[in-house]
Amino acid sequence: MSKTFSAADVAKHNKTTDLYILVDEDVYDLTKFQDEHPGGKKILQRVAGKDASKQFWKYHNEGILKKYKAQLQVGSLDTKKQEAPPPPPPAEAKPSSSEKVVPAAEPGQIVVPVPGPAAQQEEAEAQDPFGSLIPFADPNWYHSYHSPYYNDTHAALRAEVREWVESELEPYVTEWDEAKKVPDNIYKQMGEKGYLAGLMGVHPYPAHFTKNTVKSVPPEKWDLFHEMLLTDELSRTGSGGLVWNLIGGFGIGCPPLVKFGKKSLVNRILPGILAGDKRICLAITEPDAGSDVANLTCEAKLSEDGKHYIVNGEKKWITNGIWSDYFTTAVRTGGEGMNGISVLLIERTEGVSTRKMDCQGVWSSGTTYITFEDVKVPVENLIGKENQGFKVIMTNFNHERIGIIIQCVRFSRVCFEECVKYANKRKTFGQKLINHPVIRLKLAHMARQIEASHSWLENLVYQCQRMGETEAMLRLGGAIAGLKAQATTTFEFCTKEAAQIFGGLAYSRGGQGGKVERLYRDTLAYKIPGGSEEIMLDLSIRQSLRVHKALGMKL
Numbered sequence: 001m002s003k004t005f006s007a008a009d010v011a012k013h014n015k016t017t018d019l020y021i022l023v024d025e026d027v028y029d030l031t032k033f034q035d036e037h038p039g040g041k042k043i044l045q046r047v048a049g050k051d052a053s054k055q056f057w058k059y060h061n062e063g064i065l066k067k068y069k070a071q072l073q074v075g076s077l078d079t080k081k082q083e084a085p086p087p088p089p090p091a092e093a094k095p096s097s098s099e100k101v102v103p104a105a106e107p108g109q110i111v112v113p114v115p116g117p118a119a120q121q122e123e124a125e126a127q128d129p130f131g132s133l134i135p136f137a138d139p140n141w142y143h144s145y146h147s148p149y150y151n152d153t154h155a156a157l158r159a160e161v162r163e164w165v166e167s168e169l170e171p172y173v174t175e176w177d178e179a180k181k182v183p184d185n186i187y188k189q190m191g192e193k194g195y196l197a198g199l200m201g202v203h204p205y206p207a208h209f210t211k212n213t214v215k216s217v218p219p220e221k222w223d224l225f226h227e228m229l230l231t232d233e234l235s236r237t238g239s240g241g242l243v244w245n246l247i248g249g250f251g252i253g254c255p256p257l258v259k260f261g262k263k264s265l266v267n268r269i270l271p272g273i274l275a276g277d278k279r280i281c282l283a284i285t286e287p288d289a290g291s292d293v294a295n296l297t298c299e300a301k302l303s304e305d306g307k308h309y310i311v312n313g314e315k316k317w318i319t320n321g322i323w324s325d326y327f328t329t330a331v332r333t334g335g336e337g338m339n340g341i342s343v344l345l346i347e348r349t350e351g352v353s354t355r356k357m358d359c360q361g362v363w364s365s366g367t368t369y370i371t372f373e374d375v376k377v378p379v380e381n382l383i384g385k386e387n388q389g390f391k392v393i394m395t396n397f398n399h400e401r402i403g404i405i406i407q408c409v410r411f412s413r414v415c416f417e418e419c420v421k422y423a424n425k426r427k428t429f430g431q432k433l434i435n436h437p438v439i440r441l442k443l444a445h446m447a448r449q450i451e452a453s454h455s456w457l458e459n460l461v462y463q464c465q466r467m468g469e470t471e472a473m474l475r476l477g478g479a480i481a482g483l484k485a486q487a488t489t490t491f492e493f494c495t496k497e498a499a500q501i502f503g504g505l506a507y508s509r510g511g512q513g514g515k516v517e518r519l520y521r522d523t524l525a526y527k528i529p530g531g532s533e534e535i536m537l538d539l540s541i542r543q544s545l546r547v548h549k550a551l552g553m554k555l
């Protein structure tokens, strides 16, 4: 691979039986690949032995080279400048001695962190520029804007996650989405890298349940902005399916267990989950109960000896259900309405059946139909108190919705970024797309919605960070619901506008418009679950008025 060629050497490989091309001064041997080239072999034969950079970039984006480089590159031109060595891996940030370190929580108990004085000082510094520097394609602290929310540990985590996403996830995302399955070892890596433990809305990091902690952030420094940026960077893959595969079941199924589960239950099953060996999901929605949670009918009856619940019922649209070992399940243990609901941790045992559902989007997320038939569940597996499960579910909603918002905002940025890159190379009517005002207008409407959503998001994450669980649940539900609607409408708007900019390329699957086409199909998976857009908008006003009345609102 490290071989060097002169242009004249490359020019000799100009036959169908010996076909080299140059792209950006790197030499590729396409002799065998030409037959499987999706764009056809004739088009490659026409540039055999030549510099095909211009043609290459016209038809592909950078993901293609990442995927095929190792297989096809045989060397570089002798004129090519040595590439700068890769940046050193993110340093393992160590707690400074001047900082206040909060002791780790006991199992099943949550401690609210207090940032130390050094952390507060760090927050004031703008971080070094990071990423493509395309405006609005990343949050503006990536562009050295000042921000009170991020310090060196956030920058280190950002570099760590991006490196993993770009090298090991992004090149394969389309393949996995089409196969409707992500290889198991990717989820396992989420555990090994310590990311699963950081995604539960619990801070500081519950390090005592796992030997795998995040490399670039000491557990006691972990905050909700680390969690936010982890989800954000994973979402750069532009696949709701991938993100939901990795965190869609865990991120909403595990927090109720950690926050409300009995110590013995948590101690027994959490380590296996955080290691990435066992999978968990949240099973609330039923064929006839969605946003109207209080109406659910899956029943759990206490056995005569009082040792088990016997569960019967159906759950529908359950993310990750097909691969899950544990189901955090809402069941009816009492009378009608919200006061008859409990939450049970059901293990995959006799009587639990799962079947994959075919859906419009988020293909690799494993959307599942579940039936429970006389499933015996030990009473030890009750999460929270009997008939008080509604509180557990409500507490979970803010965390779930914030996760959805983070993904929608980043997916909107992905659409924007793809459009800016494409509009700077694609020409129509003798002009690059970016030179047409109508295209810039579309980009401007995307950017203003993205940035407004992101600023509101940061503000609400900061409130969650400072308020603690119960106060956040009581006070922020309205605003978070409003922001969820804002984020899903922004996401839908951006996919629609991006599809218009990409034209036919966003209508066919894969290729340059591949991310936009996929995200377009994924939008409903964000607009409907976690509370539909309509319910969110209504709740945002109802709930905010109720809270502000309690605060002393004067009308």
Ligand code: HEM
Pocket (backbone or CB within 6 Å): 021, 023, 028, 030, 037, 038, 039, 040, 043, 044, 047, 052, 055, 056, 059, 060, 061, 064, 068, 072, 510, 511, 512
């Ligand atoms: C390292 C060399 C190359 C590799 C690995 C490669 C790979 C691919 C792949 C995977 C696709 C499917 C669409 C996508 O995923 O983007 C594709 C499509 C295509 N390629 Fe290439 N290609 C190479 C070089 C070239 C060159 C030099 C040309 C032109 C001279 C070319 C022209 C095309 C065309 C026209 C398409 C169809 C685009 C469309 O469907 O809109 N490719 N190529």
